Structure formats: C-alpha cells, structure tokens
Amino acid sequence: MLLALIVLYVVSLLxxxxxERFRHYVMILALQGWLLFGVALLRWHASEWYELxxxxxxxxxxxxxxxxxxxxxxxxxxxxxxxxxASVAVxxxxxxxxxxxxxxxxxxxxxxxxxxxxxxxxxxxxxxxxSGMLLIITHKRIFSxxxxxxxxxxxxxxxAMAIGVEMPYLINIAILLDILMSVLMLxxxxxxxxxxxxxxxxxxxxxxxx
Amino acid sequence: MMTVYxxxxxxIAGLMALARSHAQVRALxxxxxxxxxxxxxxxxxxARGSEQLQFFTFDALGMLFFGLxxxxxxVAFYQSNVYLAEDxxxxxxxxxxxxxxxxxxxxxVYFSNNLAVTWVFLEATTLATAGLIYHGRSASSLEAxxxxxxxxxxxxxxxxxxVLLLSTVTIHGDLSYAALAxxxxxxxxxxxxxxxxxxxxGYSCKLEVFPLYTVGIDANYAxxxxxxxxxxxxLVNAGFVSLLRVYRLFAQTPxxxxxxxxxxxxxxISVLVGAVYLRRTNHYKRFxxxxxxxxxxxVLIGLGLGGVAVFAAVFHVMxxxxxxxxxxxxxxxxxxxxxxxxxxxxxxxxCVNRLGAVSxxxxxxxxxxxxxxxxxxxxxxxxxQVIASGRWWLFGVMVVLLxxxxxxxxxxLLRLLYKPVALPEGEHAVNRLVTWSGxxxxxxxxxxxxxxxxxxxNFIESIIAW
Numbered sequence: 101m102l103l104a105l106i107v108l109y110v111v112s113l114l115x116x117x118x119x120e121r122f123r124h125y126v127m128i129l130a131l132q133g134w135l136l137f138g139v140a141l142l143r144w145h146a147s148e149w150y151e152l153x154x155x156x157x158x159x160x161x162x163x164x165x166x167x168x169x170x171x172x173x174x175x176x177x178x179x180x181x182x183x184x185x186a187s188v189a190v191x192x193x194x195x196x197x198x199x200x201x202x203x204x205x206x207x208x209x210x211x212x213x214x215x216x217x218x219x220x221x222x223x224x225x226x227x228x229x230x231s232g233m234l235l236i237i238t239h240k241r242i243f244s245x246x247x248x249x250x251x252x253x254x255x256x257x258x259x260a261m262a263i264g265v266e267m268p269y270l271i272n273i274a275i276l277l278d279i280l281m282s283v284l285m286l287x288x289x290x291x292x293x294x295x296x297x298x299x300x301x302x303x304x305x306x307x308x309x310x
Numbered sequence: 311m312m313t314v315y316x317x318x319x320x321x322i323a324g325l326m327a328l329a330r331s332h333a334q335v336r337a338l339x340x341x342x343x344x345x346x347x348x349x350x351x352x353x354x355x356x357a358r359g360s361e362q363l364q365f366f367t368f369d370a371l372g373m374l375f376f377g378l379x380x381x382x383x384x385v386a387f388y389q390s391n392v393y394l395a396e397d398x399x400x401x402x403x404x405x406x407x408x409x410x411x412x413x414x415x416x417x418x419v420y421f422s423n424n425l426a427v428t429w430v431f432l433e434a435t436t437l438a439t440a441g442l443i444y445h446g447r448s449a450s451s452l453e454a455x456x457x458x459x460x461x462x463x464x465x466x467x468x469x470x471x472x473v474l475l476l477s478t479v480t481i482h483g484d485l486s487y488a489a490l491a492x493x494x495x496x497x498x499x500x501x502x503x504x505x506x507x508x509x510x511x512g513y514s515c516k517l518e519v520f521p522l523y524t525v526g527i528d529a530n531y532a533x534x535x536x537x538x539x540x541x542x543x544x545l546v547n548a549g550f551v552s553l554l555r556v557y558r559l560f561a562q563t564p565x566x567x568x569x570x571x572x573x574x575x576x577x578x579i580s581v582l583v584g585a586v587y588l589r590r591t592n593h594y595k596r597f598x599x600x601x602x603x604x605x606x607x608x609v610l611i612g613l614g615l616g617g618v619a620v621f622a623a624v625f626h627v628m629x630x631x632x633x634x635x636x637x638x639x640x641x642x643x644x645x646x647x648x649x650x651x652x653x654x655x656x657x658x659x660x661c662v663n664r665l666g667a668v669s670x671x672x673x674x675x676x677x678x679x680x681x682x683x684x685x686x687x688x689x690x691x692x693x694x695q696v697i698a699s700g701r702w703w704l705f706g707v708m709v710v711l712l713x714x715x716x717x718x719x720x721x722x723l724l725r726l727l728y729k730p731v732a733l734p735e736g737e738h739a740v741n742r743l744v745t746w747s748g749x750x751x752x753x754x755x756x757x758x759x760x761x762x763x764x765x766x767x768n769f770i771e772s773i774i775a776w
Binding site: 211229236242245246249252253256259260263265267270271274275278279281282285286289290292293296305307308310 | 365424426427429430433434436437440444449450452453454455456457459460463464467470471474475477478483485500501528531532587590591592593596
C-alpha cells in the first residue's frame with residue numbers, strides 16, 4: 101500500500117511537468133497532500149503514536165486542505181488560468197522531469213545505500229525537490245514559482261520521513277507556522293502583482309538591476 | 311528573561327496594531343526599544359551564560375550582537391519616526407510592527423542554542439523584513455518583496471534540508487549545538503559536506519554573500535533607509551551568528567578542510583561581486599549594500615582561513631555593523647535633502663551639511679579599511695593569516711579586488727562631497743540630531759580601530775574558543 105502511494109506521488113510529479121492550467125496545479129498539490137497524509141498514516145508503527153498523530157493531522161490540515169484553499173483563492177482573485185508562458189516546451193519539460201527521476205534514482209543508489217535512510221523515500225524526496233526547482237526554472241508565471249516552492253516543501257517533508265527525524269512539538273509547530281506564513285505572504289504578493297500587471301510573468305519583475 | 315522579552319515584543323506589536331495615532335505607535339516603540347536596551351544590560355549583569363526556555367542561551371556570541379542590535383535598532387527607530395512622520399497611519403504601523411518583529415526574531419536567532427530553532431527564527435526574519443520592504447507600495451518595492459520572500463523562503467528551505475541531513479548524526483533528533491558538537495565527527499563525510507553546502511546557500515540570503523546575495527541588495531534598495539541600516543547590520547549579523555555556530559560544529563569534523571575551501575570560494579566570489587557592482591551601480595543604497603557583500607565576503611575568507619582570522623572575522627562583523635549603520639543613517643539624511651539616491655544627481659554635500667559630510671568621509675574611510683578604521687585591524691589580521699597559510703594566489707586576488715573597491719568608494723565619496731550640483735527646490739533642512747546619531751556610531755568604530763580594550767578582546771576570544 102505504501103509503495104502504491106509513493107508510485108502515485110511520483111506520477112503526480114511527472115504530471116506536474118505537462119499541466120497547462122493553474123487549477124490542475126492546485127488539484128495535484130491537494131492530491132499530493134492526501135498522498136503524504138496516507139504515507140504518514142501508514143508509517144504509524146515507526147514512532148510514538150502521539151508524535152505521528154501530530155504529523156498526520158498537520159499533513160491533512162495543512163497540505164491537503166489549507167494550502168490548496170489558499171491557492172484557489174489566489175487564482176480566483178487574480179483570474180489567472182492558463183500556464184501558457186513556459187520558457188521550455190511541454191514535451192521537453194516531461195523529458196527533463198524523467199531525466200531528473202532517473203538521476204534521483206541513481207543518486208539515491210549511490211548515496212543512501214548502507215545507511216539508515218529509507219531508500220524509496222529518499223529517492224522520491226530528491227526527485228520532488230528537483231521537480232520543484234525545474235518548475236521554477238522553466239516557467240515564467242510567478243504562480244508556477246509558488247507551486248514549485250510548495251513541491252520542494254513536500255519533497256523536504258518526504259526527506260524528513262526518509263531520515264526519520266523526530267523534532268520536539270514546539271519546533272514542529274514553529275516550522276509549520278513559518279511555512280504557512282510564507283505561503284500566505286507569497287499569495288498576497290501574487291495577488292498584488294496581479295492587480296498591477298496583466299500577465300504576471302517574471303519578465304515584469306526585472307526593474308531592479310544595476 | 312527570554313520569555314519576558316518575547317512576550318513583551320508580541321504584546322507591544324499587538325498594541326501597535328491597535329494604536330489610533332502616530333504618537334501612540336511612537337510611544338510604544340520607545341517603550342520597546344528602551345526595554346530592549348535594559349534587557350541587554352541586565353543580561354550582561356545578571357544572566358550571562360544562562361539557558362532560557364530550553365532553546366536559548368545567553369552566550370558571549372549572542373550577547374555581543376544583541377548589544378549591537380539594541381543600539382542600532384534604537385537609532386533606526388528614532389530615524390524612522392523622523393522620515394516616516396508624514397506617512398498615513400496604516401503603513402506607519404505596519405512598518406514599525408515589522409521593524410519590532412525583525413529585531414525580536416533576530417534576537418532569538420542570536421541566542422538560539424538549537425539548529426532547528428535558529429532556522430525557525432531566520433525564516434521569521436524573512437517575513438518581518440518583507441513588511442519593511444513593501445513599505446513604499448511601489449512597483450519596485452512589490453518586486454523586491456516578491457523576490458525577497460520567494461528566494462529567502464526557498465533558500466531557507468534548502469537550509470532545512472541541510473539541517474535534516476545533520477540530524478542523521480544526532481541521537482533522538484536532538485539538534486542543540488551542544489549535542490551536535492558531541493557527535494558530528496562521527497557523521498558520514500558525504501552527508502556532512504552536502505549539509506554544509508545547503509546550510510550555507512540558505513544562510514547566504516541573510517548574510518548577503520554569494521550565491522543568494524541579490525535579494526539582500528534589493529531589500530536594502532526598496533526598504534526605507536533607516537530600515538536598510540537594520541537589514542544591512544542586524545539581519546546580516548543574524549546570518550553570521552547562525553553560520554558561525556554551524557562553522558564551530560564543522561571545525562571538529564574531518565571535512566573541515568573542504569568546508570574551508572567552500573567558504574574561501576564563496577568569500578572570493580562575494581568580494582568580486584562587490585568590486586564589480588560598486589563600480590556599476592548608480593544608487594547610493596545599492597552601492598552600500600554591495601559594500602556589505604564585499605565586507606561579508608572578506609569575513610567568509612577569514613572563516614575559511616581559520617586560526618587568528620576567525621577572531622578577525624568576528625571583529626570585522628562587529629565593526630562593520632557600527633560603520634554601515636552609521637553610513638545608512640547618513641544616507642537617509644542625504645536622500646531626504648536631495649530627494650533622490652541617484653549618485654549622479656547628488657553632490658556638494660560638504661556645503662549642505664558639514665557634519666554629515668565629515669561623517670560620510672569618516673565612514674567611507676572606515677569602509678576603505680584605512681587607519682584608524684577598526685576594519686583596518688581585522689583586514690590586516692586576515693591578510694597576515696593569508697600569508698601565513700601560504701595562499702599567495704588568494705593574497706593576489708584579494709589585493710586586486712580590494713583596489714577596485716577602494717577606487718569605487720573613494721571616487722563616489724569625492725563626488726558626493728564636492729561635485730557641484732544644483733540643490734532641489736524646497737529641500738528639507740538638515741536635522742543635527744539625525745546627523746549626530748549616525749556620526750556617533752561611526753566614531754565608535756574609529757575608537758575601536760585606535761584601541762581595542764582588553765575586555766572586548768577577551769570577550770571575542772571567548773566566542774571563538776571551541
């Protein structure tokens with residue numbers, strides 16, 4: 101079951117590279133939130149129940165419900181719809197994403213062998229982080245950049261699971277609040293940029309230079 | 311004590327949000343910054359070395375930079391009131407709340423004894439700084455805010471990956487620096503190297519050094535100038551303290567040689583960036599922001615060299631904070647008088663504000679690291695260490711780059727003081743108290759250049775003893 105969820109997660113990352121509408125981005129991020137919730141739930145045995153209960157609740161509320169809601173709100177407020185200004189063709193993006201998947205697997209084999217890491221989690225986490233970066237690099241619309249940031253964040257979450265790190269509650273809550281506030285702030289800035297610029301491309305944001 | 315400080319910060323920020331007038335915001339601000347100064351003094355007298363709230367320790371490193379923060383933020387608050395007095399209430403409130411929260415989160419970074427807590431409050435500084443950058447509500451401030459929040463958040467997220475990698479060596483996920491110091495030498499060298507690179511990349515957006523220095527430059531440009539003084543010093547120091555704590559850990563590992571190499575590389579590239587862009591930019595705030603990149607590049611080189619250069623690096627950051635904040639406070643006055651920060655539109659300052667001109671002269675001479683500047687002492691120590699370590703290539707590169715830096719600084723200073731320009735109509739009068747507030751900080755750095763009191767030297771030595 102766990103493996104099936106992870107495979108679905110990888111498919112969702114691949115699908116991210118060919119999406120053409122912002123709403124689909126949000127749907128995929130919400131799906132990833134639910135998948136991560138499932139993964140956290142299935143790893144119940146790995147730690148103390150109350151610690152995992154916190155992680156599971158956090159994942160469900162934050163990743164599967166709150167973040168998609170914030171993103172939908174940004175889409176409604178700005179009226180943005182199509183991801184038509186990628187600087188790389190969709191097919192090429194898919195190829196690049198597959199290349200990153202392959203690279204992540206090779207790197208995982210090299211890095212995570214003979215360690216305490218969960219290799220599957222480690223490889224997929226690495227692929228998620230790289231996919232987020234690819235999304236940021238290959239897309240011109242700043243909303244895509246926000247999605248890329250959240251994909252990286254999901255990758256970091258998986259990475260924490262691969263390592264099996266257990267941080268105190270207070271720190272976990274603080275980290276969660278930090279990321280939530282960042283996303284809220286980025287969403288607000290995107291909304292303001294949307295009222296000032298029609299296309300919301302990074303090309304509009306190049307006045308600060310020497 | 312830390313609980314009281316954080317509670318007071320949150321309480322006063324909340325009261326500022328509810329304030330109905332500028333006077334109320336100002337009064338609350340003076341209460342907070344006054345209490346902060348008292349807090350610094352009481353830590354020094356009663357609570358040195360004590361642990362607070364499990365995650366904070368009043369150690370020498372934190373105390374040194376918190377002392378600087380208390381002084382600089384008080385002056386910044388005073389100057390902000392002068393420059394933003396005519397702003398509408400809402401942006402005025404947002405600005406002051408952001409400034410207060412930035413100071414509180416930077417304080418938490420200084421005193422944090424846990425890697426994860428440091429990370430949490432560094433990210434909090436990003437959010438607080440965003441409020442300062444967006445103050446102008448213009449297209450450029452919007453652009454700077456987006457870039458700052460997005461790049462800093464992504465960078466800090468990468469630093470979190472580094473933190474997670476470091477956590478692989480810990481027992482039960484204890485990420486306190488003390489616990490990490492005990493076990494870090496047993497870590498997998500490959501993971502340690504990757505962790506350090508991620509952490510350095512993440513922290514570089516606060517330190518304003520290569521690779522993520524650009525967001526700091528834009529933040530300095532877009533924020534009101536008194537806030538730029540805080541961003542260029544208090545926030546940069548938060549990045550430095552965080553890096554120094556990680557550096558102390560890595561100094562005990564087998565990968566220390568590799569870490570030194572990375573720091574030297576980033577340091578040299580930062581100095582190169584500073585040298586190139588100090589010549590290119592036509593905006594005084596960006597100009598002095600690039601100077602921060604150059605100076606922090608020298609600091610990274612000091613850390614990379616190790617030995618006595620680590621002492622020099624700490625001393626350099628401390629002196630740089632005094633000089634740079636003093637310069638920014640003067641630049642704020644210049645911008646107000648001329649109605650612009652464009653270098654080609656400003657000149658003849660010696661006739662407009664003699665004391666301010668002397669202050670800028672002294673500040674720039676200090677940045678040039680000429681005697682009697684405190685930066686002269688630290689750079690001399692770093693150069694000595696470069697020669698002692700036999701890195702002649704580094705010596706050559708640094709000399710060439712610093713020549714470019716000196717030329718740019720001297721050229722722009724002479725232009726500012728003597729270039730004949732027509733003063734704009736209806737210019738603001740010179741505010742003597744504002745000029746003095748910047749001048750005193752620069753004078754303090756000069757005094758440190760002339761004599762380094764033994765207690766201060768011993769204090770810094772206690773910071774670098776590990």
